[in-house]
Amino acid sequence: xxxxxxxxxxxxxxxxxxxxxxxxxxxxxxxxxxxxxxxxxxxxxxxxxxxxxxxxxxxxxxxxxxxxxxxxxxxxxxxxxxxxxxxxxxxxxxxxxxxxxxxxxxxxxxxxxxxxxxxxxxxxxxxxxxxxxxxxxxxxxxxxxxxxxxxxxxxxxxxxxxxxxxxxxxxxxxxxx
Amino acid sequence: xxxxxxxxxxxxxxxxxxxxxxxxxxxxxxxxxxxxxxxxxxxxxxxxxxxxxxxxxxxxxxxxxxxxxxxxxxxxxxxxxxxxxxxxxxxxxxxxxxxxxxxxxxxxxxxxxxxxxxxxxxxxxxxxxxxxxxxxxxxxxxxxxxxxxxxxxxxxxxxxxxxxxxxxxxxxxxxxxxxxxxxxxxxxxxxxxxxxxxxxxxxxxxxxxxxxxxxxxxxxxxxxxxxxxxxxxxxxxxxxxxxxxxxxxxxxxxxxxxxxxxxxxxxxxxxxxxxxxxxxxxxxxxxxxxxxxxxxxxxxxxxxxxxxxxxxxxxxxxxxxxxxxxxxxxxxxxxxxxxxxxxxxxxxxxxxxxxxxxxxxxxxxxxxxxxxxxxxxxxxxxxxxxxxxxxxxxxxxxxxxxxxxxxxxxxxxxxxxxxxxxxxxxxxxxxxxxxxxxxxxxxxxxxxxxxxxxxxxxxxxxxxxxxxxxxxxxxxxxxxxxxxxxxxxxxxxxxxxxxxxxxxxxxxxxxxxxxxxxxxxxxxxxxxxxxxxxxxxxxxxxxxxxxxxxxxxxxxxxxxxxxxxxxxxxxxxxxxxxxxxxxxxxxxxxxxxxxxxxxxxxxxxxxxxxxxxxxxxxxxxxxxxxxxxxxxxxxxxxxxxxxxxxxxxxxxxxxxxxxxxxxxxxxx
Numbered sequence: 027x028x029x030x031x032x033x034x035x036x037x038x039x040x041x042x043x044x045x046x047x048x049x050x051x052x053x054x055x056x057x058x059x060x061x062x063x064x065x066x067x068x069x070x071x072x073x074x075x076x077x078x079x080x081x082x083x084x085x086x087x088x089x090x091x092x093x094x095x096x097x098x099x100x101x102x103x104x105x106x107x108x109x110x111x112x113x114x115x116x117x118x119x120x121x122x123x124x125x126x127x128x129x130x131x132x133x134x135x136x137x138x139x140x141x142x143x144x145x146x147x148x149x150x151x152x153x154x155x156x157x158x159x160x161x162x163x164x165x166x167x168x169x170x171x172x173x174x175x176x177x178x179x180x181x182x183x184x185x186x187x188x189x190x191x192x193x194x195x196x197x198x199x200x201x202x203x
Numbered sequence: 204x205x206x207x208x209x210x211x212x213x214x215x216x217x218x219x220x221x222x223x224x225x226x227x228x229x230x231x232x233x234x235x236x237x238x239x240x241x242x243x244x245x246x247x248x249x250x251x252x253x254x255x256x257x258x259x260x261x262x263x264x265x266x267x268x269x270x271x272x273x274x275x276x277x278x279x280x281x282x283x284x285x286x287x288x289x290x291x292x293x294x295x296x297x298x299x300x301x302x303x304x305x306x307x308x309x310x311x312x313x314x315x316x317x318x319x320x321x322x323x324x325x326x327x328x329x330x331x332x333x334x335x336x337x338x339x340x341x342x343x344x345x346x347x348x349x350x351x352x353x354x355x356x357x358x359x360x361x362x363x364x365x366x367x368x369x370x371x372x373x374x375x376x377x378x379x380x381x382x383x384x385x386x387x388x389x390x391x392x393x394x395x396x397x398x399x400x401x402x403x404x405x406x407x408x409x410x411x412x413x414x415x416x417x418x419x420x421x422x423x424x425x426x427x428x429x430x431x432x433x434x435x436x437x438x439x440x441x442x443x444x445x446x447x448x449x450x451x452x453x454x455x456x457x458x459x460x461x462x463x464x465x466x467x468x469x470x471x472x473x474x475x476x477x478x479x480x481x482x483x484x485x486x487x488x489x490x491x492x493x494x495x496x497x498x499x500x501x502x503x504x505x506x507x508x509x510x511x512x513x514x515x516x517x518x519x520x521x522x523x524x525x526x527x528x529x530x531x532x533x534x535x536x537x538x539x540x541x542x543x544x545x546x547x548x549x550x551x552x553x554x555x556x557x558x559x560x561x562x563x564x565x566x567x568x569x570x571x572x573x574x575x576x577x578x579x580x581x582x583x584x585x586x587x588x589x590x591x592x593x594x595x596x597x598x599x600x601x602x603x604x605x606x607x608x609x610x611x612x613x614x615x616x617x618x619x620x621x622x623x624x625x626x627x628x629x630x631x632x633x634x635x636x637x638x639x640x641x642x643x644x645x646x647x648x649x650x651x652x653x654x655x656x657x658x659x660x661x662x663x664x665x666x667x668x669x670x671x672x673x674x675x676x677x678x679x680x681x682x683x684x685x686x687x688x689x690x691x692x693x694x695x696x697x698x699x700x701x702x703x704x705x706x707x708x709x710x711x712x713x714x715x716x717x718x719x720x721x722x723x724x725x726x727x728x729x730x731x732x733x734x735x736x737x738x739x740x741x742x743x744x745x746x747x748x749x750x751x752x753x754x755x756x757x758x759x760x761x762x763x764x765x766x767x768x769x770x771x772x773x774x775x776x777x778x779x780x781x782x783x784x785x786x787x788x789x790x791x792x793x794x795x796x797x798x799x800x801x802x803x804x805x806x807x808x809x810x811x812x813x814x815x816x817x818x819x820x821x822x823x824x825x826x827x828x829x830x831x832x833x834x835x836x837x838x839x840x841x842x843x844x845x846x847x848x849x850x851x852x853x854x855x856x857x858x859x860x861x862x863x864x865x866x867x868x869x870x871x
Contacts (some may be wrong), residue, residue, distance in 0.1 A: 029537055030533075030537050033476075033532060033533040033536040033537055034533045036480060036483075036484075036529045036532065036533075037526070037529040037530060037532075037533050040487075040525055040526060040529055041526075043491075044518065044521070044522055044526070046573065046576060046577060046580055047494065047518055047521075047576075048518060049580040050576045050579070050580060051514045051515060051518065073806075073808070073814075078806070078808040078809060079808075079809075130779075130786060131806065150806075152786075152805065152806050153788075153805070
């Protein structure tokens with residue numbers, strides 16, 4: 027009997043694989059809680075979007091609670107999200123930094139001039155290399171960073187007023203206190 | 204009109220695939236010569252109609268027929284004609300069409316070149332290929348029709364993804380598919396042999412050249428893909444362990460195990476069950492790769508349009524093809540007799556070791572590729588498995604493989620005296636150890652243990668190959684003797700092995716040196732300014748705007764000087780393609796035998812200043828050169844005279860065997 031069972035092993039492995047793949051079809055690989063949550067922000071140095079002569083780095087995030095918003099002009103959802111960010115900036119509750127991701131400097135500055143600039147400063151990541159270190163899957167994404175420069179939360183997809191009120195601002199308030 | 208013609212041709216091809224999969228198979232089981240005879244005409248008809256469909260899609264692209272959705276998405280009037288043709292396989296629907304086109308091509312090739320096979324066996328092989336073809340043709344017609352129309356007709360097309368507008372990528376997918384789909388031949392031979400219940404040396408001999416050719420294409424495809432990534436992605440990498448790359452690498456590993464195992468089955472009649480399982484595995488992994496790439500269960504930098512409905516279709520197809528073949532294996536394998544006996548130390552055992560290692564590595568790559576999915580499915584959270592994990596695994600297993608690779612060719616079949624082998628290999632061991640230690644010491648370069656290991660492994664391969672050559676040519680004199688030997692029966696296999704193994708040695712040096720001694724520099728330069736890189740002076744002479752056929756470009760000028768002498772002029776570009784407005788880097792590379800200098804433009808920083816990324820990449824060419832040698836080795840092995848002699852010899856024998864439903868026992 028065992029003589030015959032041995033030849034069923036490949037089939038059994040395949041059956042397991044099929045079960046896994048079938049499960050995989052109903053999962054969305056794009057929903058990714060960042061492995062960076064709870065870890066310090068990755069070190070980086072990039073030029074500022076509005077001024078290539080000035081750099082911005084991970085050191086700028088120390089000592090305050092802030093948001094880092096990953097955006098690009100080619101990203102349609104970012105346009106949808108932008109108004110929310112502008113409103114949030116007006117309330118002055120938290121400093122918003124931007125990571126301009128795989129974009130073009132001219133276009134990005136024009137976008138800010140037209141739609142309003144909610145950012146304290148923008149880091150210009152033209153080839154998305156720093157984005158890779160931050161585990162960016164696609165724009166828009168928003169990170170919440172605490173005083174010690176540790177990432178506390180990551181939101182994937184455009185921010186809305188509801189998400190701000192339920193998810194982002196309560197955490198910001200908690201981190202500030 | 205033309206798109207409808209293409210669509211109709213695909214439907215007719217599907218009908219013929221049904222005929223091919225059903226009638227010859229049933230005919231071979233109940234001995235109906237008329238049904239068996241249907242196999243070849245059905246295979247030809249299928250090829251004919253798929254060729255028409257393929258031609259129709261090419262013509263729609265060349266004529267910018269944007270009423271076809273697929274053309275509207277991937278074509279453009281400004282696209283150079285070459286890329287209009289390669290745009291056919293630039294996205295999902297068209298690449299599937301290319302896939303079935305190549306599959307039907309392989310089917311026709313088998314029907315023409317394997318005429319020496321008994322009619323029953325040939326009918327079964329073609330029939331199984333027809334079955335695979337049904338799956339892909341219905342996938343194409345029911346979920347991904349490339350000929351679907353759109354109204355109103357767009358005025359201009361969405362253009363081919365700029366990343367794909369490169370000669371390397373224009374030919375990379377066809378080569379890769381030739382390899383993937385070619386594995387279906389080995390698969391079909393295996394299924395036919397399992398159905399007939401005769402797994403023997405003749406079966407191994409028939410499927411061997413086909414497997415080798417498919418493996419050669421897969422090697423070329425993977426090498427080209429790596430070369431393209433290096434040229435086009437602008438950060439000097441040549442392999443990313445991306446799911447899509449792994450999808451091509453796993454069948455390659457399994458096929459590498461298969462071609463070695465086939466050698467044992469052909470020469471010694473051993474490992475039959477194992478060989479047949481590897482043949483099923485190699486093709487199954489090709490199909491699995493397709494599933495992973497097309498279904499969207501894994502995220503990848505290769506952004507294909509993925510779709511769960513398509514994923515479900517392929518999954519069901521996988522269950523039928525792989526599940527069915529493994530069930531057949533489970534039913535038939537127990538009755539297969541074990542072949543030639545061999546001792547604990549013999550070429551058979553070494554090849555078994557090679558097979559086990561390759562299968563383990565394949566399993567690890569599969570595990571690494573699926574790990575994110577496994578974690579997700581079991582709710583363990585999300586992970587991503589990256590570079591370090593895969594690299595570590597290769598560093599662990601490669602040395603063992605290489606040690607066996609050096610011993611294998613010098614070891615006898617059946618029985619080898621270990622002391623005797625050790626005596627022969629003593630010189631190789633000394634030279635490789637010595638060379639390795641020298642390379643590890645900081646004499647020329649800064650020292651590196653890894654470089655030392657790489658040199659040691661490569662020298663081990665090269666020395667043992669030289670010893671094996673000396674042994675083979677010991678009764679022949681000089682160059683004339685070598686020439687004589689090259690023409691001998693069986694020499695193709697032997698010299699193919701020598702060239703391919705030498706390719707591995709070259710590849711190991713390339714990979715290790717480029718990883719150890721790579722120099723990388725991010726810098727901001729003003730026009731006229733110079734910088735040093737690994738002993739070279741790079742002078743930046745500013746950037747000019749340039750208009751391409753379908754893009755605007757900023758072209759930088761960088762002079763490379765060694766001392767006072769200018770040795771190269773590089774013109775890296777930053778392109779923006781008019782339609783997709785996606786910035787693309789076209790690197791400037793000074794190619795060299797022992798090093799590349801690689802410049803890619805970053806951003807214009809005002810006042811003519813640019814940020815730039817500079818690389819010094821020692822020995823990187825050796826990676827692709829090694830890949831090329833491995834592929835050439837495959838070509839040599841497949842062109843061995845003995846397969847052609849076998850063709851001529853066996854024609855009367857197979858005619859005499861008639862339709863008794865058994866595989867002719869060619870023996871060996």
